[in-house]
Amino acid sequence: MTDVLIAGSGPTGLALACELALRGIAVRILERRSGPHRESRGKGLDASSLEAFARLGVAERLCAIGNPGVILRKYFDGAHINDTPAGSNGLLIGQWQVEEVLRERLAGLGVPIEYGAGVVGITQDAGGVTARLADGRSVRAGYAAGCDGGHSSIRELLGIPFEGRTEEKVSMVLGDVTAPGLSRDHWHQWFTSDGGGILLCPIPGTDIFQLQAPPEADERGEPLPPSLESFQRLFDRHARMPGIRLADPTWLSSWQINVRMAARMREGRVFLAGDAAHVHPIAGGLGMNTGIQDAAALARTLAAAVTGPAPEGVLDVYEAERLPVAAEVLADTSRRMERVMAAVREPGRGTEAGMS
Numbered sequence: 001m002t003d004v005l006i007a008g009s010g011p012t013g014l015a016l017a018c019e020l021a022l023r024g025i026a027v028r029i030l031e032r033r034s035g036p037h038r039e040s041r042g043k044g045l046d047a048s049s050l051e052a053f054a055r056l057g058v059a060e061r062l063c064a065i066g067n068p069g070v071i072l073r074k075y076f077d078g079a080h081i082n083d084t085p086a087g088s089n090g091l092l093i094g095q096w097q098v099e100e101v102l103r104e105r106l107a108g109l110g111v112p113i114e115y116g117a118g119v120v121g122i123t124q125d126a127g128g129v130t131a132r133l134a135d136g137r138s139v140r141a142g143y144a145a146g147c148d149g150g151h152s153s154i155r156e157l158l159g160i161p162f163e164g165r166t167e168e169k170v171s172m173v174l175g176d177v178t179a180p181g182l183s184r185d186h187w188h189q190w191f192t193s194d195g196g197g198i199l200l201c202p203i204p205g206t207d208i209f210q211l212q213a214p215p216e217a218d219e220r221g222e223p224l225p226p227s228l229e230s231f232q233r234l235f236d237r238h239a240r241m242p243g244i245r246l247a248d249p250t251w252l253s254s255w256q257i258n259v260r261m262a263a264r265m266r267e268g269r270v271f272l273a274g275d276a277a278h279v280h281p282i283a284g285g286l287g288m289n290t291g292i293q294d295a296a297a298l299a300r301t302l303a304a305a306v307t308g309p310a311p312e313g314v315l316d317v318y319e320a321e322r323l324p325v326a327a328e329v330l331a332d333t334s335r336r337m338e339r340v341m342a343a344v345r346e347p348g349r350g351t352e353a354g355m356s
Ligand SMILES: Cc1cc2nc3c(=O)[nH]c(=O)nc-3n(C[C@H](O)[C@H](O)[C@H](O)COP(=O)(O)OP(=O)(O)OC[C@H]3O[C@@H](n4cnc5c(N)ncnc54)[C@H](O)[C@@H]3O)c2cc1C
Pocket: 007, 008, 009, 010, 011, 012, 013, 030, 031, 032, 033, 041, 042, 043, 044, 045, 095, 117, 118, 119, 120, 147, 148, 149, 150, 152, 153, 154, 174, 212, 255, 273, 274, 275, 276, 282, 284, 285, 286, 287, 288, 289, 290, 291
């Protein structure tokens, strides 16, 4: 029988699956999507994630792909002001690249990702958990982990409140684009005295830049959806580099500020980890990293429970350790976001203001 069933193959679910498989625990990982994505999303691994990944035997591979010393190039009203370090001792790397390396590690451990396997129902009894999949199949396991992202079905199925706030307005459009002619040696950060700006970050080992910008607004002040045309207008307005044409969009997205956490991280034999348990501003780049730390902590709890004899109360250890961390990350990233928003009004400052 499967010891642990994991819903979701983002960084949290993949890290948890590796942690468990390396301990010899029988794990299955179910993913709703039909295959892997290639979106840059969370693009920074911090020192604690690299430490966890060294244990999993993937740090070297990730370091060979990523960039440990990204330099921010700051411009104000179109003029180049300065170049400064990013302010962290982590690794710049696209999220899909992290996921790919973890998937390869899992494949080496004999654990495939089961695509097209969205969990739509979950029940539990004294002996284990049964997950119902969208295609009607059932999967039985001793324990389950909902690593299924901010819109977690597992959290909703368990009836666990996701407490906090969501800002109604889209605060950022995002995407992966190419920008032939633009130097790939820097994370370009253009800000303007009207409060606007645009960021283009080179994703290592690719010709892609991750673009981030406050959205354009229509005549009623409503944000326009992300599109290549809108990205180009934002670039022309803030970067003022005629001749650079953005192209080849492989990811278009928009982002609203959410500051929310689950009221509980466990219901019986089912646990929540990563964005399923907490979502917060991106300043400081803590989202994926917090999920990876959740995965390490949850693996310790599950390993103790599965391999036993488990001490009394072992299942409570994970939530006791991680719920206070989630609360602190929500407060911390909100403060970091405020610091960044204030800093970028000063020439020569940028996202480094959120890194400490
Ligand atoms: C622009 C941007 C920049 C960011 N920068 C950083 C950064 O620098 N550092 C950082 O740490 N974080 C960063 N983040 C945040 C980071 O992307 C997320 O925190 C991270 O993806 C969370 O990982 P996760 O595995 O918990 O969830 P997800 O990555 O959301 O993965 C959840 C998975 O579960 C699957 N799923 C959903 N429902 C089901 C279901 N019912 N059954 C089965 N599978 C299901 C989904 O398809 C998905 O694959 C950034 C995010 C953005 C948008």
